[in-house]
Amino acid sequence: MTEITLNVGAGQKEKSALLDLSLEELTEVVAGLGEPAYRARQIWEWVYKHFAVSFDEMANLPKTLRQELAAGWVISPLQSATRILSQDGDTQKVLFRLADGQTIETVLMLYDKRRTLCISSQAGCAMGCTFCATAQGGLARNLSAGEIVAQVLHFARYLANSAAEPPMNLERPTSVTNVVLMGMGEPMHNYRNVWSALRRLTDADAFGLGARHITLSTVGLIPMIERMADEGLQIALAVSLHAPNDALRSSLVPINSRYPVDDLLAAVQRYSAKTHRRVTFEYALMQGINDSPALAEELAGKLSPLLCHVNVIPLNPIPDSPFQPTSDADTARFVEILRSRGVAATVRLRRGIEINAGCGQLRQAAQRMAA
Numbered sequence: 071m072t073e074i075t076l077n078v079g080a081g082q083k084e085k086s087a088l089l090d091l092s093l094e095e096l097t098e099v100v101a102g103l104g105e106p107a108y109r110a111r112q113i114w115e116w117v118y119k120h121f122a123v124s125f126d127e128m129a130n131l132p133k134t135l136r137q138e139l140a141a142g143w144v145i146s147p148l149q150s151a152t153r154i155l156s157q158d159g160d161t162q163k164v165l166f167r168l169a170d171g172q173t174i175e176t177v178l179m180l181y182d183k184r185r186t187l188c189i190s191s192q193a194g195c196a197m198g199c200t201f202c203a204t205a206q207g208g209l210a211r212n213l214s215a216g217e218i219v220a221q222v223l224h225f226a227r228y229l230a231n232s233a234a235e236p237p238m239n240l241e242r243p244t245s246v247t248n249v250v251l252m253g254m255g256e257p258m259h260n261y262r263n264v265w266s267a268l269r270r271l272t273d274a275d276a277f278g279l280g281a282r283h284i285t286l287s288t289v290g291l292i293p294m295i296e297r298m299a300d301e302g303l304q305i306a307l308a309v310s311l312h313a314p315n316d317a318l319r320s321s322l323v324p325i326n327s328r329y330p331v332d333d334l335l336a337a338v339q340r341y342s343a344k345t346h347r348r349v350t351f352e353y354a355l356m357q358g359i360n361d362s363p364a365l366a367e368e369l370a371g372k373l374s375p376l377l378c379h380v381n382v383i384p385l386n387p388i389p390d391s392p393f394q395p396t397s398d399a400d401t402a403r404f405v406e407i408l409r410s411r412g413v414a415a416t417v418r419l420r421r422g423i424e425i426n427a428g429c430g431q432l433r434q435a436a437q438r439m440a441a
């Protein structure tokens with residue numbers, strides 16, 4: 071495990087961040103400086119296509135404009151970062167510090183042909199899932215669209231430059247290929263900013279990642295699932311289920327008492343019917359809690375009518391938690407029961423256990439050290 075502290079922003083807290091602007095807003099800022107609209111497009115391209123982190127890099131802008139922009143703006147709202155690399159170099163986690171001192175986590179996972187980024191949508195989380203490190207501190211605030219986009223652009227720049235960095239395995243693509251909103255926070259609880267960020271991430275004139283390469287994971291805020299069905303973007307939907315019945319699920323995922331399992335599954339069915347998209351259910355297996363054969367049978371019974379896939383994930387253990395991961399043998403048995411009942415299921419590998427790569431774990435560790 072290697073830990074490195076990086077300076078990622080200009081470190082000037084009093085300045086606004088360009089990444090918090092839409093192209094229209096940026097065009098207004100540029101017009102206010104007496105420059106034509108095409109300058110805004112040039113800046114936009116520097117930020118989203120070349121991942122510029124300073125105005126000095128924007129070589130085709132007049133020097134006076136670069137100076138004026140630098141006097142009032144920073145590009146990224148991220149201030150500094152602590153990066154932790156796993157021993158095999160295939161997983162790295164970054165703890166970003168924001169302008170107001172809040173911290174968020176982003177995890178990069180390298181696979182053979184994919185570079186998957188797990189990003190945060192909120193500082194903290196209000197959902198209170200009992201097995202989750204992020205839940206323990208509650209919600210601090212929503213992230214802005216710029217703070218969400220900035221996590222992706224940080225790693226896009228890092229990967230583009232990574233040929234010079236020996237710890238990473240570099241015989242694979244040097245771009246972000248997949249983004250999952252499974253880091254800190256409930257994305258549906260910060261709907262407006264998340265979707266503003268998603269539109270920029272998928273816009274061909276901005277970051278331009280294919281919508282099918284992005285997955286939004288929710289604990290199941292039903293009205294927002296219905297809203298997502300009307301967004302017209304092919305973003306994949308994942309639902310963190312973790313239990314097949316209300317008694318158990320409400321004890322693990324408290325929001326279940328507002329949106330019970332059967333209502334949630336009915337909403338997912340409506341979503342699939344409307345979008346013709348398969349939904350993924352996440353099921354974190356916890357030893358002796360939700361991993362029995364009887365629960366696998368019950369889960370299969372509820373999911374078999376749905377167009378879905380189940381990702382079974384042995385829990386990432388967190389310090390001082392009563393929840394422990396299910397053994398490999400019991401995990402295999404659970405998955406086998408689902409498959410034998412016709413429910414597509416795979417075991418998702420846990421990544422980065424030694425670097426606290428589970429949601430909220432690094433932030434929690436940092437808060438403990440600071441206390």
Ligand code: SF4
Nearest residue numbers: 195197199202205255
């Ligand atoms: S598991 Fe996700 S939704 Fe639940 S508390 Fe943690 S971050 Fe929030």
